[in-house]
Amino acid sequence: MLLIEETAPAAEALPVAALREHLRLGTGFEIAQDNAEDVALAGFLRAAIATIEARTGKVLLTRRFRMQLDDWRDRLGQTLPLAPVIAVEKIEIDDGMGTVTEVPPDNWRLLPHGQRPMILPAGVILPHVPRRGLVNVTFTAGFGDRWDQVPADLGQAVLILAARYYEDRGMDGNRGAMPFGVSTLIERWRQVRTLAGRGSREASR
Known part of the structure; x- marks a missing residue:
């Protein structure tokens, strides 16, 4: 599976x-409010969000993504790797020979689910x-x-993590470690990951 963030x-x-x-x-000091500092804070926020x-x-x-698969994992239903999904905009099948065909929306439906x-x-x-x-699936x-x-x-987890990135800038700390409290804040949102795109083709080999 290849997942591309388009926006x-x-x-x-x-x-x-x-x-x-x-x-x-957290520090007791006022953070400067100027364009350069805002750009830096936005960068730490984007890293924390990611x-x-x-x-x-x-x-x-909200933003748009494109998921590319070499085959459906299960032709009875394909799980999407992200949530919550607002809409599936289109599904296209590339035959590998230069022809791309859009699957008519009447041939499929989105089953919304929080996980x-x-x-x-x-x-x-x-x-x-x-x-x-x-197969390419474009969704929001x-x-x-x-x-x-x-x-x-x-x-709140994003703010705590972005603050850690801000405080650790220029340092060689353990960037993989979650700050205290972040793991607890996100725990209920975590899901057991499933493969999104090693389809029946691989299963049959």
Whole structure:
């Protein structure tokens, strides 16, 4: 499976002011409010968001993704690797010979689910993918376009982690370690990962 993020969170959606206040409360010092500092804080927030999303499989701020598979994992239903999924925009099958065909929306449906959203066939099975072909699924996922739509515990985890990145800048610390409290905040959102795209083709080998 190849997962491509086609759009990024809007800069104005990032909680730069909240992070600045969080840092002030944590250190007792006012964080400068200027363009250079805002750009730096936004960078730490993007890094923290990426880490939390990777740990939970949840997309905090809405954006568009494209999932590329060499075959369906299960033609009875394909699990999507991220949640919550707002919409599946299109499904295309590339035959590997230069022809790309869009699967009609009447042939499939999205099953929304907080942990494991799925694409289900309208009939019995999902359409065939040629042996040398690919299937591309373009979908939109996220809790919302605004930071106040992100669940409070995930939002707080991002602020704590971004603050750690800010405080550790220029240091060779253990970047893989989660700050105290972050693991607890994200625990209920974590899911058991399943393979999203080693389909029946590999299973039959």
